Amino acid sequence: MSRSIRAIHKAHTARRWALILLLVNLTVFISVLLAQSNGYHHPALAYIKAFAEAACIGGLADWFAVVALFRHPLGIPLPHTAILPAKQAQLAQGVAKFITTHFLEPSVISEQLLRLDVGRHLNVYAQQHLTQAVVVQYVPNILQTLMRRVPIEAPTQLVVWSRSAMTAYLSGARLGRSTARLIDVAREQGLDRRLVNAMAQSLHEFVTAEDAKERMRPWLSELAVAAQKLDTSDASWWDKMKSQLTGQAIEWADDLIIDKSLAWLADLTVNVQQDEQHPVHLWVGEHVQGWREKLYNDEVWHDWLAAHVHDWLHTTTAEAMVKAVWSKSRSWLDEAVAVDSAYIEPVAEKIRQVVLTYIADSEQQSRLTEQLAQQVAKGLTEYQDDIREWLTTQMNMWSKERLNSALDNAIGHDLQYIRINGTLIGGLIGVILFAISQWLG
Structure with missing residues (x-):
């Protein structure tokens, strides 16, 4: 009853x-x-x-x-x-005032919560009733409610904040040293040698192709025409020689040079790929190391990087990238918080473990009790007039x-x-x- x-x-x-x-x-x-x-x-x-x-x-x-x-x-x-x-109106006002003054007085409620040791009771209840099944039941709804408050398109404030944050974070020194570390990682993985070998392989395929000679002929013809227009006083020996040749002589010279050049390049590209100590590899490694040192220590390089990166952050391309990241993240989160998502149970179990571990600590229980008492007292103090007005209105109705x-x-x-x-x-x-x-x- x-x-x-x-x-x-x-x-x-x-x-x-x-x-x-x-x-x-x-x-x-x-x-x-x-x-x-x-x-x-x-x-x-x-x-x-x-x-x-x-x-x-x-x-x-x-x-x-x-x-x-x-x-x-x-x-x-x-x-x-x-x-x-x-006297309903006066009665409602009096009862509401009596309740808020004597029963909902902030210090009284706060002392009562401290005396009840709410944190300890919450721990006992959580250890007994907070099972994974319970958490799984509520997690999707909570996460979906939160996601409904997240805008689908990236807010303008996010783009502005991202730009400001990246500008503040990406100083020239940080950009240079981060790039230098990437170079170190790449060299440890042998990416510099693989890059040179890939370029050598591409060049080898070009110079050994059947139409390689015909591809190079227009280029040499342009050189010959340009050579004929040179001031021979400042020209090289080859330019001087080609400036004196005409007609069949130029074609014969072009064929000779093309054949020799293609053969030399074919041998060079093969040797580069077969010998890791080839001068080309050593030359590239030396220059990469030099770039790495400048990226790490040279303030001029730092200033150049910062200026160009910061300018890029204000372009439409950077803005589009931020919006694309937001859109993909938002779509992934929508799928992740679905009821049938594979992420729900692991997330629920993780939440459960975190909550139970946190609330099992006696210090956390005391802190939780104090914080709850403070927040309740603060809320009652701040909204006491609103509570009194609400009680009065309800009783008058x-x-x-x-x-x-x-x-x-x-x-x-x-x-x-x-x-x-x-x-x-x-x-x-x-x-x-x-x-x-x-x-x-």
Whole structure:
């Protein structure tokens, strides 16, 4: 049986006893009057009559007082009756003020939370009830609720913040040294040698192709035409020689040079690929090391890198890249938080372990209790007026019937005992007054 049902049952029981007691005294009073009118006079009857008469007056007076709190007695709109419904606004305001002042006073609630040691109770509850199944049940909804607050397209503020953060973080020295470390990693993996070999292989394929000679001929012809226009005083020996050749001689010279050049390049590319100590590899390695040293230590290189990277961060390409990363991340997260996602159970278990480990620590329990008490006290202090206004509004929205029913259920049992007490006390006072009148008479 619920508490409200028990309260209603107790109030109805007390009301029946109050009515029965009133009717008993009224019956006794009428019986004594009838006995006296029939000539039966006994000294005790006068005292019984005085008790019953006063008891009826006391019971009826208290019935009137109790009923007048909630409604008009017998439906008669007498002044100062139906007090509570008539004063509903003042009552609501007073009750709300009383509750917020005495029951929701920040320091009282804070002290009570500290005394209850909420952190320890939360730990006991969590260890017993926070299973993986429980966490899995709620994690998708929580994550999906959070994701609904995340915009689909990258906000403008994110692009601006990313640009500002990257500009502040990517100093010239950091860019240079990071690039130098990448070069170190690449060299440890042999990427520099593989790159040279790949270039050599591509060049080898070019110079050994069937149409390689024809591809090079236009280039040499352009050189020959350019050589004929040179100022021979500043030209090289080959330029000087070609400037003196014409017609078939130029074609013969071109064929000779092309054949020799292609053969030499073919041999060179093969040797480069077969010999890791080839001068080309050594030359590239020496220059890469030089670049690495400058990237790591040279302020001029640092300034150049910073200027170009920072300029690039303000381009539409960089903005598009940030938006693309956001879009892909957002899509991946949407898939990851789906109910049937493979990530849900591992995430739920991880959350469960973190929560249980955190809350099992006695220091964390004390800290949690203190923080909860502080936050509750802060919230009550900040929103006390709002709580009072809300309580007042809610009580003012009640109908008169609901208000009467709520108050009757809350204090009806005690009010009915007022009637019972009034009946008994009234009867005793009546007997006492009758005895005094007899003694004085």
